[in-house]
Amino acid sequence: METHLSRRRFIQRSLLAGVGMSVMDPASLWAMMKKRGMRFGLVTYQWGKDWDLPTLIANCEKTGLLGVELRTQHAHGVETNLNAAQRAEVKKRFADSPVTCVGYGSNFEYHSPDPAKLRENIAQTKEYIKLCKDIGATGIKVKPNTLPAEVPREKTIAQIAASLDEVGKFAQDYGQLIRVEVHGPITAELTNMKAIFDQVTEPNVKICWNSNMQDLSAPGLEENFNMVKKWIGDTVHVRGFNIDNYPHQELFNLFAGINYNGWILLEASHEVPDRVAGMKEQLALFNKLKAGIGRK
Template sequence: MKNNRRNFIKESLTIGAGLVISGAGSYASILDANRHTGSDSGLNIKESAMRFGLVTYQWGKDWDLPTVISNCEKTGFQAVELRTQHAHGVETSLSAAQRAEVKRRFADSPVTCVGYGSNFEYHNPDQTILRQNIEQTKEYIKLCKDIGASGIKVKPNNLPAGVPREKTITQIADSLNEVGKFAADYGLIVRVEAHGPITQELPNMKAIFDQVIEPNVKICWNSNPVDLNPPGIEGNFNMVKQWIGDTVHVRELTANDYPYQKLFNLLAGIDYKGWILLEASSTPADRISAMKGQLAVFKDLAAKI
């Protein structure tokens, strides 16, 4: 049964139909439904293919789950990626009943639980530590399924000194293939954040994904300063665009140190229909007002595509 299900998911992704999420239909179908519920957003059909949400990285780190959902509702944010070890307390320690309650809260809200932002990484040369990261990833994949999330975010995070680059890249790819195969049995996406002092560089992400064979393992574009390194944002984007999944992390869209309009244009060029997730690190006095301001900038960028 599991193998048949995995083959179905692979075939669906291969033809671009999208990954089945939480039994609610194809990814494209979910996006269509979101367009209808968000029809007052001021965006036309093409622009509304990209949706705006929050990573609880800093702006939501001290909010419990009802507050996270409520504040997203107040500000017009349509989704949230729950970061690990934050005040919302959505962790594998939750009982089955508590997991069902988390799922119910999101089901009763217009806010989508996009996924879970873990810190699991696969570059460590210590095989015991590596195995711990892989097995814990699997436990959090089960959590994601139970709470109605569509995927989990992980990291490659480094290429350790003293270890041949090719060996670490193969280890990371092999690990992603293992957790990806496991996640496929739960209908989930593994989102690999372009992260880490070396692995955030897109040529290294490409080298990893050249060895990734599981089609539900995708890149989460992370809007890093190194994206602008030669050959520039367009060249780096094109290098990995075939693997970009359904989440993109951005910093404050009002910052002038990253070409967000160019990024939006590039995403539109690949018919991106995923989530733009705000991973803000500043400390505004009024986060609600700041979130509303960021949504306004998002709409403006989308309108200029």
């Protein structure tokens, strides 16, 4: 244990020395670092999908992306088939590093008109909520995904909201958030997300902003953001700050306006010759955007 603690203290001091605070007590440093507002992390999605867990954590340490959302069916192998000892080992790996296990990125969805499929998605969500607690995570990402054309819109929206309330209520007993990704060809429209959340009552069910181009649809980013901002949780997905025309600076300004104190998670899929170098590049762009908050 002493070896792990010494390593962690070394990493903490190394990371914080660059900001001129290394003379402080390590425990105080770590607490301060956890409260520094928007933090940058990684969704394993494409850039981390083939890294086992030790490699994933090591690469996050190297690059300064100190939070990670573990995506399902990836090489890190963190799934519900892990036994209690294996789950404890995952939790310990994160505890012995400066990297936070932000949560789990599932593909569970609640729009199916097939009752059996719906119940299976809800049941599996509950099993992964238990996994999240066991590995030290704080929430699970789910999706609304679509509104089937053959079903009245209002019926599906009510079904999704009721399902989110069910898994949200279950998650409260495990200290977990339900993070609803703004996702899908139809439900990425923020008017539809608002319609869903107008019916959600459980307080631990939150929106995971997904930086979709639909965010820019009329009446525009600011108005669309304001439409759902009261439900935004502690995770945001971004694609990469230099690959499209998404107005990231405007988005950061909007987040600053609601005192957002959560994770900005890189969900990158574009090809780069060196993903570790790419992560460092994205961190530099993230820091530039943070520094630019409020500037004209």
